[in-house]
Amino acid sequence: MKYIYRLGTPLIAVICLILLAGIISDLGLMGSLAEIDSAAFQSFKILFISILLEAIPFILIGVLFSALLQVFISDAVIARLTPKNPAAGILFGSLLGLLLPLCECGMIPVVRRLIRKGMPAYIGIIFIFAGPIINPVVFTSTFTAFRAEPAMAYSRLGLAFVVCVILGMLLYRFMKGDPLKRDAYSLAKANNGLASIHEQRPSESPANHSGGLLGRFGATMSHASDEFFDIGKYLIFGAFLAALVQTFVDREVLTALSGQSVTSSAFMMGFAFLLSLCSTSDAFVASSFTGIFRPGALLAFLVFGPMVDLKSTLMLLSAFRTKVVLAVTGILFILVLAGSILAERLLF
Amino acid sequence: MLTADRRRLVHHLLRAGILAGFAMYIVHLVRNDSITLYIAPRMVLYVKLSAIGLYAAAVYQLYAALQAGTGRKAADCDCDHEPPASLWKNIIIYGLFLFPLTIGFLLPDGTLGSSMAAKKGFTFSIESSLTETAPAPTTGPLTEQQLNALFPAEEFTESLAEYAKKLYLQDEIIVPEKQYIETLSTLELYRPHFIGKTIVISGFVYRQEGMTRDQFAVSRFVMNCCSADAMPYGMMASAPSAAAYSNDSWVTVRGTLTEISYNNQMILQLDVKHMEVIDALDAPYVYPDYNFDL
The missing domain is CATH 2.40.50.140 (Nucleic acid-binding proteins)
Structure with a gap:
């Protein structure tokens, strides 16, 4: 995974350069492809920019909210507000989306901040996965898209809830230690107290941002814009890949796999992963598959997609340890796959 | 000026430029009425509002750059977002942000067909x-x-x-x-x-x-x-x-x-x-x- 990190961005840079070279020089190899290329590149640009534009407001809300949490809310308050009992904590994490209807892009900076400020990690992590589905906006859009099959909207929320509760229990039981990536702060601290450059203990109250309201405002802006760059690079990378997939992968080819229930569910989950759609709009895409794919496969698409996709996985990797991200993704895959097949037997 | 300060100055200036660039790109799309080629009308308001947010962040980065330029420390606490030290890493990261701006501004707007x-x-x-x-x-x-x-x-x-x-x-x-x-x-x-x-x-x-x-x-x-x-x-x-x-x-x-x-x-x-x-x-x-x- 380290290598993907190290090589991923340069690789993309190389691909960009090749594409750019292709546009500029209309010679040789590119010459024969030129006509197809300009249409494809135009489509790529539209998709890439549109994914970014759509995500920017949510990212900004997320980083602003996270910065406000950091500057204005002390860790003690967070600790007091989160339930101590694990059962209550899991419920709290699963249903927090009803109060904070953020979508997945805005969720990650907020949760990272909450965990750093002492919220138990298992609660934060299930909030990341439950929040984008268990919220009023997504329910309404699913309901509208599947007008003829209202069971879809209910089972989407239901399955997401069950999956998150099970995930929460597994995390509570088995996850030891800090799931967050070692950031500059803890790295410095591990290196025999070099943290003294800009010493800030996480347990400290927000009062260390001295200088009154103006100082706090400055601190908020600083945190928010730093975090924008922190998360933004993963967003752009993810949007780039998702736009590439959408531009070059032919959906007609995919429908060949629509027969059997296990493969079609698994396939639709993979497809949702690659498309990286926002959870408020993916129901409309899913409904266009009605009649081609079984309802169970569509349900798998609708539940897995908002939880795990290309864009959000990259963003998760910016905040959490690779091992944690891989384990959680694997668990979710199995749970959603099993759940969607079961739901198809029972409900549709 | 200390090296660290100079480095901070460059980072803040670059970030100010990129943030302002994204804000200007949104304004550019709105002015040309081409924003609805990318996003649905009901999303436009949010994107416009985020242009304001991006501008504000750009102004803040400029201010932080000035602070760094004069050797003072801005209000930030740099707790966990120190930019990477390697020059190449920085070029790639900032390049990643410049890429959408470049193709956004330079390529003509089109529609899906x-x-x-x-x-x-x-x-x-x-x-x-x-x-x-x-x-x-x-x-x-x-x-x-x-x-x-x-x-x-x-x-x-x-x-x-x-x-x-x-x-x-x-x-x-x-x-x-x-x-x-x-x-x-x-x-x-x-x-x-x-x-x-x-x-x-x-x-x-x-x-x-x-x-x-x-x-x-x-x-x-x-x-x-x-x-x-x-x-x-x-x-x-x-x-x-x-x-x-x-x-x-x-x-x-x-x-x-x-x-x-x-x-x-x-x-x-x-x-x-x-x-x-x-x-x-x-x-x-x-x-x-x-x-x-x-």
């Missing part, structure tokens, strides 16, 4: 047709009861049934921009009653395998949030002169509704009576009408 429609998978039939409906009475104006019997509704198709009754009484059904998808759904759902009706519809020409020489689809992309979720929908049309119209050209078509079998599926088709080329629409996408159910 036939090639993307083929990739996304074209849909002719949105709603499955009701098979059991009362036969239409042949003579005289319809009473309300007769209409209700023609367009039975379940709980979730009530709004479509209401709309169908309205459409049914029109001599010529012009598929409106605002309720494009709802109109097509209604025609599909109550298919038997609309066969033989005259329909007028606009869209771009799309062709795919399995169509005859005379056939093409009059199609539109339906967008919900952004073009990434836009899906192509349309109606099959058949005209002897079809070959004269190239893919992606915009047309308005008037014709009579019939039913044909295409790829082992019964779909609606327009037998074209009249067809003309129109200018590409300023608003090429159509959007679901969110007030339709109300």
Whole structure:
């Protein structure tokens, strides 16, 4: 995974350069492809920019909210507000989306901040996965898209809830230690107290941002814009890949796999992963598959997609340890796959 | 000036530039009215607001750059976001942010067309047709009861049934921009009653395998949030002169509704009576009408 990190961005840079070279020089190899290329590149640009534009407001809300949490809310308050009992904590994490209807892009900076400020990690992590589905906006859009099959909207929320509760229990039981990536702060601290450059203990109250309201405002802006760059690079990378997939992968080819229930569910989950759609709009895409794919496969698409996709996985990797991200993704895959097949037997 | 300060100065300046660049790109799109080529109108307000947020952040970064330039420390605490030290890493990261700005500003804005429609998978039939409906009475104006019997509704198709009754009484059904998808759904759902009706519809020409020489689809992309979720929908049309119209050209078509079998599926088709080329629409996408159910 380290290598993907190290090589991923340069690789993309190389691909960009090749594409750019292709546009500029209309010679040789590119010459024969030129006509197809300009249409494809135009489509790529539209998709890439549109994914970014759509995500920017949510990212900004997320980083602003996270910065406000950091500057204005002390860790003690967070600790007091989160339930101590694990059962209550899991419920709290699963249903927090009803109060904070953020979508997945805005969720990650907020949760990272909450965990750093002492919220138990298992609660934060299930909030990341439950929040984008268990919220009023997504329910309404699913309901509208599947007008003829209202069971879809209910089972989407239901399955997401069950999956998150099970995930929460597994995390509570088995996850030891800090799931967050070692950031500059803890790295410095591990290196025999070099943290003294800009010493800030996480347990400290927000009062260390001295200088009154103006100082706090400055601190908020600083945190928010730093975090924008922190998360933004993963967003752009993810949007780039998702736009590439959408531009070059032919959906007609995919429908060949629509027969059997296990493969079609698994396939639709993979497809949702690659498309990286926002959870408020993916129901409309899913409904266009009605009649081609079984309802169970569509349900798998609708539940897995908002939880795990290309864009959000990259963003998760910016905040959490690779091992944690891989384990959680694997668990979710199995749970959603099993759940969607079961739901198809029972409900549709 | 200390090296660390100089480094901070450069970072803050770069970040200020990039943030302002994104804000300006959004303003540029709004000014050219091209923002709706990327995102749906209901999202535009949020994107505009985020341009303000981005500007504010850019101004802050500029201020922080000034602070760093004069050797003072800005209000930040640098707790966990020190930028990486390696020059190459920085070039790549900032390059990643500059890439969308570059292609955004430099490449002309376009719209999705036939090639993307083929990739996304074209849909002719949105709603499955009701098979059991009362036969239409042949003579005289319809009473309300007769209409209700023609367009039975379940709980979730009530709004479509209401709309169908309205459409049914029109001599010529012009598929409106605002309720494009709802109109097509209604025609599909109550298919038997609309066969033989005259329909007028606009869209771009799309062709795919399995169509005859005379056939093409009059199609539109339906967008919900952004073009990434836009899906192509349309109606099959058949005209002897079809070959004269190239893919992606915009047309308005008037014709009579019939039913044909295409790829082992019964779909609606327009037998074209009249067809003309129109200018590409300023608003090429159509959007679901969110007030339709109300």
